[in-house]
Amino acid sequence: MTVTAAAPAAAPTAPAVTLDEQVARNPSAYRILTGDRPTGPLHLGHYFGTLHNRVRLQGLGVELNLIVPDYQVLTDRDVAERLTEHIEGLVLDYLAAGVDPARTTIFTHSAVPALNQLLLPFLSLVSVAELGRNPTVKEEIAHSRQAAVSGLMFTYPVHQAADILFCKANLVPVGRDQLPHLEVSRTVARRFNERYGPVFPEPQTLLSAAPLLLGTDGTKMSKSRGNAIALSATADETARLLRGAKTDAERHITYDPENRPEVSSLVLLAALCQGREPEAVAREIGGGGAAALKRTVTEAVNTYLAPMRERRAEYARDMEHVRAILRAGNARANAVAEATLAEVREAMGTFR
Ligand code: TRP
Numbered sequence: 484m485t486v487t488a489a490a491p492a493a494a495p496t497a498p499a500v501t502l503d504e505q506v507a508r509n510p511s512a513y514r515i516l517t518g519d520r521p522t523g524p525l526h527l528g529h530y531f532g533t534l535h536n537r538v539r540l541q542g543l544g545v546e547l548n549l550i551v552p553d554y555q556v557l558t559d560r561d562v563a564e565r566l567t568e569h570i571e572g573l574v575l576d577y578l579a580a581g582v583d584p585a586r587t588t589i590f591t592h593s594a595v596p597a598l599n600q601l602l603l604p605f606l607s608l609v610s611v612a613e614l615g616r617n618p619t620v621k622e623e624i625a626h627s628r629q630a631a632v633s634g635l636m637f638t639y640p641v642h643q644a645a646d647i648l649f650c651k652a653n654l655v656p657v658g659r660d661q662l663p664h665l666e667v668s669r670t671v672a673r674r675f676n677e678r679y680g681p682v683f684p685e686p687q688t689l690l691s692a693a694p695l696l697l698g699t700d701g702t703k704m705s706k707s708r709g710n711a712i713a714l715s716a717t718a719d720e721t722a723r724l725l726r727g728a729k730t731d732a733e734r735h736i737t738y739d740p741e742n743r744p745e746v747s748s749l750v751l752l753a754a755l756c757q758g759r760e761p762e763a764v765a766r767e768i769g770g771g772g773a774a775a776l777k778r779t780v781t782e783a784v785n786t787y788l789a790p791m792r793e794r795r796a797e798y799a800r801d802m803e804h805v806r807a808i809l810r811a812g813n814a815r816a817n818a819v820a821e822a823t824l825a826e827v828r829e830a831m832g833t834f835r
Pocket of ligand 1: 643
């Protein structure tokens with residue numbers, strides 16, 4: 484018996500190419516789909532967590548699709564309140580942040596019937612036990628404002644798979660909490676392809692590199708906690724929120740996220756807006772204390788947001804135009820969804 488030596492493993496000279504680098508090298512190979520529930524205005528946490536990166540990827544030439552998942556609002560509450568207002572506000576926030584409606588498709592998922600129809604075959608590919616195990620769904624049930632947990636709550640990760648797969652997106656930039664859902668999307672794509680033939684890509688998750696910003700009370704920045712600085716807030720509202728921000732008893736300002744989370748989050752926010760390192764910002768303020776820190780961060784945020792606020796106001800002067808952008812996005816999404824549904828019917832052999 485001859486023994487052949489196994490080929491030597493590639494020497495670990497260079498670090499593996501990250502997903503970010505792969506995207507930058509070959510932007511046209513990627514199609515992004517991501518979105519935000521229309522439950523209120525987007526804030527700085529959203530912006531530095533993901534919005535900023537989406538606009539950067541759009542600039543690289545990656546195809547960007549933004550879904551406004553309006554049905555998903557009904558997962559953890561009984562009634563979707565002020566839906567139209569929130570949807571239009573979200574579109575304004577996107578446009579203000581630099582989303583280019585000529586290149587990027589913005590749409591609401593309730594306006595795309597063929598997308599929603601994918602939910603039916605997709606549901607047949609997952610078990611009830613799998614739906615019940617999803618940690619993010621469990622977490623949302625624990626904090627739900629619903630009288631009873633609805634079927635929509637349990638199945639929304641599969642609905643989200645339809646959001647992503649209807650346009651065959653292969654890249655989904657989201658936060659860590661969405662990882663279990665992306666796993667569901669990959670599972671659905673894989674099982675569909677195994678059962679009926681290759682139709683869907685298995686989408687990859689692009690996790691945000693930006694560190695978490697805290698709200699002005701030192702807890703997670705969130706629209707429902709009243710601790711968030713909305714992109715649409717005025718300069719005065721921003722100043723008032725930041726003046727009331729929680730700090731600590733130590734006068735000398737340092738960047739120490741572990742031991743001084745509130746102060747460090749403010750330092751980080753100023754640094755992100757100024758495009759500097761947080762350590763440098765902290766050093767500069769030093770003995771100036773919390774008052775100087777708040778002055779610095781207010782000035783930095785208001786300067787940074789000024790052009791976005793201007794763009795937002797400009798778009799808001801003509802809401803009919805904003806609604807036309809959404810209608811055009813819905814029409815594009817419908818064409819794509821119908822083409823995919825036709826492929827799905829073909830693969831499944833349903834009557835045509
Ligand atoms: N579940 C996401 C959230 O709560 C929103 C969302 C719906 C989404 N459909 C999506 C995100 C598709 C990425 C891809 O924030």
